[in-house]
Amino acid sequence: MMPPYCPDDAPPGEKALFRALASSAETDGWIVLHSQAIASHVSQVEGEADFVVITPKHGMLVIEVKSHSSVKRSPDGQWKLGSQPPTSRSPFQQANESMHSIRNYLRSRNVDLHSVPVLNAVWFTSVRARTMLPRSPEWQEWQLLDSEDLHTGAVPAILRVIVAGIKHLESRVPGFSHDVGGLDDAAALRIANVLRPKFEAAIVPGDIRRARETQLATFTDEQYDALDNMQHNQAVLFAGPAGTGKTWLAMEATRREVAVGRTGRVLCFNRLLGQRLKQQLIGVEGVRIATFHEEALRLSGGRAPSQAEPDFWESDLPDRAIEALLDHGEDEAADFLIVDEIQDLAREPFIDVLEFLVEGGLGGGRVLLFGDFERQAIYERGDGRALLRDRIPGLTTFALTVNCRNLPRIGTVVKKLSHMAPGYRRFRRPDDGADPEFIPVPRGTDQSKALTDAVHMLRADGYNLDEIVVLSPLRHGATAETTTDPWLRQILQPADGQVPKRGRLRYSTIHAFKGLDAPAIIATDLDAASAPNFEALLYVGLTRATDRLITLIEVQTLRATYGGNA
Template sequence: MFPAEIFSGCPSPGEREVFARLKDSSNTPDWIVLHSLDIAHHVRRVSGEADFVVIIPTRGVLCLEVKAYRRIHRNEAGWLYGSEQIPDSRGPFRQASEAMHSIRNRLIRKRPDLAHILFWSAVVLPYIDFKIPSNEWHDWQVIDAAHFRQRPLPESIENVLKNAREFLSTCESARWFNAGLPTLTPKQAKAIAQELRPSFEIFESTKVRRDRWDKEVRRYTEEQFASLDAMQANSRVLFTGPAGTGKTLLAIESARRAHSGGERCLFVCFNRLLGRWLQEEMAPLGETMTTSTFHSFLLSLAGCVPQGEGVSTSFWEEELPERAIEALVERDPQFTPFDTLIIDEAQDLLRANYLDVLDLLLRGGLASGRWRLFGDLEKQAIYSGSIPNPVALLQQRTGSVPLFSLRVNCRNSPRISTLVHLLGGLAPNYSRVLRPDNGIEPELKYYGSSAEQEAIFLQVLESWYGEGFGGGEIVVLSPRADRTSLAAHVAKEPWRSRLRPCAESTGGQISYASIHAFKGLEASAVVVTDIEHLTGDAAVDLFYVAVTRALHRLTILVHESARPDIIRALTGQGAVPNLNSSGEPSW
């Protein structure tokens, strides 16, 4: 059967039944059946179609026209099927005959040696008895309800070809037909099928496939907007959920809605790279939308510039918030608070002194103002000094806080999501993963030395470039700082020139960053390097952040010393990796 399964959108119940009977027949092992064969060069029309073309070795080729109606009427205007009001001037027998002649003419132009093969046509009427004689058709050309129900369909088809052969053998005008010539061989039957419906394989390009996947991610994320609608009546909401549940895009949508309502909105996050991207996204909204990292905004309030790169943690966590509060209270009493506050990466900003600043920035303060907070309070509080119970701290300042839990993954593929659950320690797991399975496994590759890791790393990049990934679609993440990571020490060209820190890379270059710095962002293809152990909550949480950045492709490079950690993690979930010869697990 070509195709092997009937098209799901086939509207004809009769065609479905004919297809099923032919497919399920046990007495037709060498038959070839083409369903819904388009005819580009039709003898009467611009194009046409044959419902079924049945190719039978030793018998011939039969074109079937199926009319699955419970009422057929013919008058001087033509044929009327079922409740149709527009008559068909040709009728089913001529329709089948023209399809057959079109197919035969095309075939013998390319294969003159097949001109002697028997071609004929018939009409299948599975729901009505049709006993009307006519000079326009032979009664044995009809497979009506009586024949359809009382005998196997292959038997009826063979009977049509048998009668056609007998008719042509005695028909003086059919001089082209010679019953004495060899009948259709199995090899010729395959050649006819190949000529009529040639086999070919055309692959979806990697770029088209990734574009389709990206649109899927965007569509599934936008489905999460229903959570914003559900909480619209609440002035203050904390949205919580693990990585991949669409928090950042929900924050963006919240900010856009606030802007469209005429509100002055402050939209802040923690990470510098995420803040830069958010500023680009929100720039078209104009001056009433202020988008920044939290600390950059505090610098602008305090009017100070940190000196040098080695600024202490205490400056960011203690001194800078104090200066910002001083500027708001003492030096700028005319400061106009914002109407709405949107915070992404809330898990990193729920600190008492940070909340003091935010309270002054919002009309009505945190207790009475309008705000939306988005954060992963389970696994992404990866910075030292994070508050153990940030929700309790927030409730102390604001009273009862409505919480909305996001548990549906709309970013990662199902296989990456499974890896997040098994190795990233996500518990409870996602309630659902919206994206369909793309059939691509995340790869886990082990190395024993720095040189071996670099060799594997470059092989991965070479492979992804070969698949059509551009440099701008690939991100390399490491638990180490940029200057000590694998990517920073690659010396081999052209990869050395193609690799750049995220903060410096242009659109076509491969970006690399620490896992900390890339939190909140995502990329089509992610390589995670320098994984030397997977023990302790901090290491597991960092690993979780890294692997959830990948949209489509994920490869993780792990030192041999961490192999026991990987096995223990999987064993704890009831699965042990089946390591193949390349050191990759079959999940």
């Protein structure tokens, strides 16, 4: 599908047909162009074809989609579609003109179409047009598709139209002969590239970076509503999937609390995110910023064992912090408590500690929580939201649904692969036409060469090394950590939460990079067989990319991730 997502403002019929074709296992090798603009239209200043379906060994079909729930034609030839004003230009005329415009353009670009059937049809997606519309000399019966075709199978319906259209051309066009080899995969790809060519915009990388930073730092209307919501409620949970701006809101909430004279804490789960919060909130007085475990160590007055087991962090340390707070914690309760990544802290031992850290406790204090309960709780903590509601009876929830971080193609791919429901309502950032790259790699092979190629690909696309981050689900043995490639070893360095250095390529585990983002992400070592809770890790890792995403993914995992249609 080009593009691989359907815009939110597309008509419902186009959305339905897009979903049917994108989810079908029968469209392997097909190329479908949605909303194909036509600058040189045969009868208008410009036009648009709803769908151009290029099917190797069959032909091309230009489809005009009509979503209207009623279709009428008056005796004077006027068409009335739904609530639209009457028009003398029929849908079939629209489809025919779009087809001729596209065919003329392809011929002007020296694309050989002499044995390629180029056909057109109209698809009424909401009515049973094939049985309700009378026969007419204005169209061929085979050019008509309807709601039943959408329900029973979009792919068979399209093939039915193409087969009937070929028979029509062979009977009516002298010398036309359909050659199945005339539209092979290479020819289909060339046609798609001519109709929708890739190109580089004449904008310098610095301008791209400034535009990205402005987009990421500017609040949406939804986020302003969230900020207003926190003014009128004592305890609020701001919940939303990755990329909806929760960390930005947490930082803005901190500034607002301090501005009215309050003192407090900002806590999070991840060390790297804690470093970022400290950098971004430097100079904000009266607030303590730390990871939960940093704060627990400070409160308990101890140090972590050199080889601490998970039980130490998950049970022993919280218990020690609570003991210390019970003994001498009178001065630790602050005016407000803000917690980012609350989904990873919403379990009894951690919540018990948080109870002591805000005046009035969680149930009566000023508490602002930010979390992603969609897929980002990668540590299998159980039902954290239920626990929060139980411990904070007056907790108000505000849902964040606008993706502010990812370009639409990245966010749409993540939404599909992660089975997010409902997921994102819309994307704030404009599409730039670059698709995420999924590069299959055999299991057990060294991915250094593929990683090097991915880095060079991004460098050629204008990204500096310090704008790229390599992520892996592996805590030990990741490609970036173990590679023997001399060039990679020279430029790679572990992410440490500090401002990235020019000329260095950072790498990290997906776990450690939660809550952060980078302009370009290369995800390596993606193999469901070697990473527990793989689907959640995939979701977290892919949503770190703001603009470019390249994944090195094991072949069988890729097939399974795409539902067997890779």
